[in-house]
Amino acid sequence: MRRVFRGSGVLRASALIAITCTSLASLTSCKRETRRLRESPPSATPGGAVRVSSLQPGVAQDTTHARNLYEGNAYAVSEGQRLFNWYNCSGCHANGGGGMGPPLIDDEWIYGAGPEQIYTTIVQGRPNGMPSFAGKVPAQQVWQLVAYVRSLSGLNPASTRSARTEHMMYYPGSQALPMETSPKQAFRPPASEMP
C-alpha cells in the first residue's frame, strides 16, 4: 500500500477519499438489511389499536403514531412479498394489479396510503370484500405486509424494493423500477375501467 501511495500526494489523497466514501456508503446499507426476527416481547401483538389521526379527545397525550419499524427494511419487504401470497392477498389483488379487489400499484387509496392506514385496513377489513385479518395474522407480519404493499406503488425508499420480483411492474415507481416520474403523473386507467 505504502509503495502505491508514495508517488504523488494527489493520488494518495484521492485514494483515501475513495476508500472513505466507499466505506461510508456501505454503512448505509446496514440498516437496509437488518433482520428483526424476534420482536420483544416475543409473542405479543404490539400496542393494540393503531392511531391513524393526531386528533384525540380528552387530555392531550403523546400524539406520535405507531410507526412501521419495517418501512425502510428490504428483508421485511421481501417477507411481506412472501406473505402476500401465503395469506392469499394475491387472490383478490392479483400481485398488485387488482382483480376482485382494487389494484395496489396505482396511487388511488380509498382508505389512505399511510402505513397506519394500510395496517388498519388489513386488520379491520373494509366494506365490499376486504376481510378482517385480526387474530389471524400476527402484528409483525401485518407490518411486513404493509411495507410490501407500500413498495408496490413506490411509497417506500427505492433501496428497500426487491430487484427480483416476479410481480407486475409496468408503472414507473412500482417494484424494481427506478422512479422516473412521480406516481401522480403515471398512467391511470379511465374511470370506466376502474374496479
Place this chain on the structure above:
Amino acid sequence: MLLLQTLRGAPNQSVLESSGPLADRVESLWWFAFATASIVYLATMGGLWWAAARARRRERQGEELPPDGERRMTRGVTIAVSATVVILLVFLITDLTVGRTLDPVPRKHPITVELTGKQWWWDVQYADTSAQGRVQTANEIHIPVGQPVLFLLNASDVIHSMWVPNLAGKKDLIPGYTQSMWFQADTAGDYRAQCAEFCGLQHAKMALHVIAEPQAKYEKWIDEQRKPAHTPTDSVADRGREVFLTGQCAMCHSITGTSAASHNGPDLTHLASRRTIAAGTLPNTRGALAGWIVDPQQVKPGTHMPPNQLAPQDLDALLTYLQSLK
C-alpha cells in the same frame, strides 16, 4: 483409530455406517479413496524425510552430487507425476462407475414418496389409495425394510439437498424441476437426513428422519396416517380444536378432517405420532411444543412460523388437542 471414530460421527447419520445397498457402495468408495490417499500421503512424507536426511548427511560428509544426479532427478519426477495421473484416473473411473450403479431406479419399487424441500422443513407425500389420494406428513419418512423406495424430489423456494448418509448419496431438490432418487434400507433404524445445500438462515436445523421398520409395522403406520384426524372427545381438547381453527394456526397448517386446509406449513393431521417437531429441532414433547408455538423465533430464528399470542388456558387446550392427534 481415534481419528476414525471421530470421522464416523453419530451412528444414525454417518456414511461409514451404511445400512443399504447404495450406501454400501458409497462407503466402499470412501474406504478405497481413504486408503489410497493415506498410502500416497505416507509415501510422500517418507520420501521427503528420506531426501532431507540424505542431503544433510551428504553436506556433513562434504560429498559431491553424483555425476548422473540431474538425470536421476528427472526420472524420479517423471515417475511421481505419472503415478499421480494414474491414481487420479483410477479415482475418476471408480467414482463414475459407482455413480452409474447408483442411478438406475429398480423397475419394481412399491412405494413412491414425493418429497418437497421448503424453508426449512420437508413436506412428505405418499402416493396412496386413501380418500385424498395421498398420505401427507412432514419431516418424517417411514419405509419398510428391504424394499426400494422411489423419491420424487422438488423444492418450492430455493435449492435444497436430500442426504441420508446411512442410506444413499446426496441429491439436490430444485424448484420447478422434479428429480428422482431411490434407496433401500436393509436394517431397521432411525436414520437422520440433513439438508446438504445451504438454503438460508435455518439450513442447519432442516433435518428429516427416515425410519426403516419391518413391513408389518410400516403397514400399521401408513394405515394410521390414512385416517383423518382424531376428533376430540373431551372438552379441553375440543376447546383446543376451536383455538386452532379460529386463530392463526389454521392460516398455514392443515389437519385432515377439519376445515384447516392451508399448505403453507407442515400438515399436522398426525402430529403426535412424530418424534420431533420443527424439522428435527426439538423432541415432540408438550413443553417443547408450547415453547415452539409461543416463541418459535427463539428456537429457530428466521423460521416462517410466527409467534403466537395465546391466553394460558387457550395454549393449554391447544396443546392437549395437538397431543391428541395420534
